Amino acid sequence: MVLLPALCYSQDYFVKSRATYYGSPDCLGTPSGACGFGEYGRTVNDANVAGVSKLFKNGTGCGACYQVRCTNPQICTDNGVNIVVTDYGEGDNTDFILSPRAYLRMARTDSAAHLFAYGVVDVEYQRIPCQYGGYKLQVKVNEHSKYPNYLAIVLLYQAGKNEILSVDIWQEDCKEWIAMRRAYGVVFDMANPPYGAISLRFQVRGSTGLRWVQAPNVIPSEWNAGVAYETDIQLY
Incomplete structure (x- = not known):
């Protein structure tokens, strides 16, 4: 057989x-x-x-x-x-x-x-595949975010044939990744996010299988609602 x-x-x-x-x-x-x-x-x-x-x-x-x-x-x-x-x-x-x-x-x-x-x-x-010439993956701080007590993010310019299944945020004091909640659609949120610059990682499913992609310090320590921050990630 x-x-x-x-x-x-x-x-x-x-x-x-x-x-x-x-x-x-x-x-x-x-x-x-x-x-x-x-x-x-x-x-x-x-x-x-x-x-x-x-x-x-x-x-x-x-x-x-x-x-x-x-x-x-x-x-x-x-x-x-x-x-x-x-x-x-x-x-x-x-x-x-x-x-x-x-x-x-x-x-x-x-x-x-x-x-x-x-x-x-x-x-x-x-x-x-999605193609956005000149754009890398962006993390936008949702307008409903309230610095520093509530952070919601939206993922923009998701290129290639990929699906972002989950988003984790780095908790420096615990030295571990903590899952953000998928509030709805591509909006992920967390109450009482970490202080300082925020590092994220994305669980991505695509033609190459399942993988984790990290974006260190992608959101600055004093972030603002409504602002989109570009990562160094290009999902192909």
């Missing part, structure tokens, strides 16, 4: 599904998405973003990138649109609820009105 190797984690094939779009006066994303991205979720990836249902994965699916293409060749392009997951949403048996801009990008030049008239269309999708 020959035992076949386990299938790789990365998805390199198209899956059939359905997609729709949500109302937006400016055709961009929403700052109140379930991932917790805030304003970043409105315009990241040129506002080609989407809410997802089963692909949300309790928040670990936030920040993932997919190629989504409509399967009607008469009104849709062959390549479709590349989107970033920024929200959770359920539609009419749909996996994707696209921003109007992303939905439009699936249509041929002269077929946009026809595509929008359908409202819900059959699509196929595949996972693709």
